[in-house]
Amino acid sequence: MCYIIALDLDGTLLSSENKITKYTKEIIQLLIKKNFYFVFASGRHYIDVMKIRDSLKIKTFMITSNGAKIYNLDNELIFSDNLEEDISSTLCRIEYADKEIITQIYQNDKWYINNNKIDNKFCPALSSLQYQYFYPDSLNFNNISKIFFTSKNFQKLYILERKITNLYSNKVHINFSVPGCLEIVSGNTSKGHGLKLISNLLGISLNNFIAFGDGMNDQDMLAIVGKAYIMKNADSRLKNALPHIEIIESNNNDGVARCLNKVFIKNNKNIL
Incomplete structure (x- = not known):
């Protein structure tokens, strides 16, 4: 089965020091080698998202400016919608x-x-x-x-x-x-809309998407995927809006990487 992992950046993948830890990098790079797709879904400008992606030396889809600009694995703009x-x-x-x-x-x-x-x-x-x-x-x-x-x-x-x-x-x-x-x-733009576009592009059901987030701008993305996780440090309004979604460790405690390791690596007896 092919999985697509959608990650918010600030407060989710990045620590409060604005960094990706060595452990998190190792987990992501290992899953890339196992043919997982990654999507960076952020409110950040695409130049910033691109720099974070390049620091990992991987290819990812990029949903930037909360979905206003979306890029494919080859860094090509595949969707753009500006404010009137x-x-x-x-x-x-x-x-x-x-x-x-x-x-x-x-x-x-x-x-x-x-x-x-x-x-x-x-x-x-x-x-x-x-x-x-x-x-x-x-x-x-x-x-x-x-x-x-x-x-x-x-x-x-x-x-x-x-x-x-x-x-x-x-x-x-x-x-x-x-x-x-x-x-x-x-109004035509959101992280959730971006995931739907990528789902159609790849021909892979949203049921095979896994998403992580911590802010209210992640809500529609988390609500439409097959499996979602909310960070321990997330906005309380997000936790209240999606009470059925599992809460995992904080961004400062490698919450995303620990979860991915548990679900996809440790269970397959292939622990880093």
């Missing part, structure tokens, strides 16, 4: 002046943030890209794959989530990747 320009224009302005909220944009190969002089430590920790400042009156709003808002004031982000939902309903897909990061992509 009028929606992008509104979202880039909606909290631009709020000094407690950072507005961030992925547009083609660029990463933009609003020019607020506030604590911005959240940004560089999650990307190798260098952000630039944007000004709504001079920004071209086409080809924007994702807009996201980060803040230490979670309540403001919850209010913003309701505001955007009321404005655009099913025209956007809106989720928290972590409690302090609210992410918006096209």
Whole structure:
């Protein structure tokens, strides 16, 4: 039987130090040799996902920007869906002046943030890209794959989530990747949609997909696969939304690798 393993990155495959441990690398590379397919499914920009994949020296499918850009094993773009320009224009302005909220944009190969002089430590920790400042009156709003808002004031982000939902309903897909990061992509876009596309491409049922995640942006992906796992460190809302899904060790305790070893390696008497 052929298995496809879909992995969220931050809070799931990556440790809190933004790294993949040696043990996790060994498990993934061993399963690649056994002809397993891997899918990296992340809210990150595709350049960042590509660098993580290349650090493992393997080929993977890549669902990036929460599904707005999807790449095959040969690094070819097989799906792209950007936000509508009028929606992008509104979202880039909606909290631009709020000094407690950072507005961030992925547009083609660029990463933009609003020019607020506030604590911005959240940004560089999650990307190798260098952000630039944007000004709504001079920004071209086409080809924007994702807009996201980060803040230490979670309540403001919850209010913003309701505001955007009321404005655009099913025209956007809106989720928290972590409690302090609210992410918006096209309504036709999600990690789950990406897995369906890859399933059709390979001709392999979603019942043969195994997925791991920790954030609300993983919910639809975890809900449609044959077997899913939620990290111990996951958002409590995700655990509550999917109470039937097994919870495994945290990302800081090699949760993904330990689970894969137990299910696919140890049971076959082939322990690393």
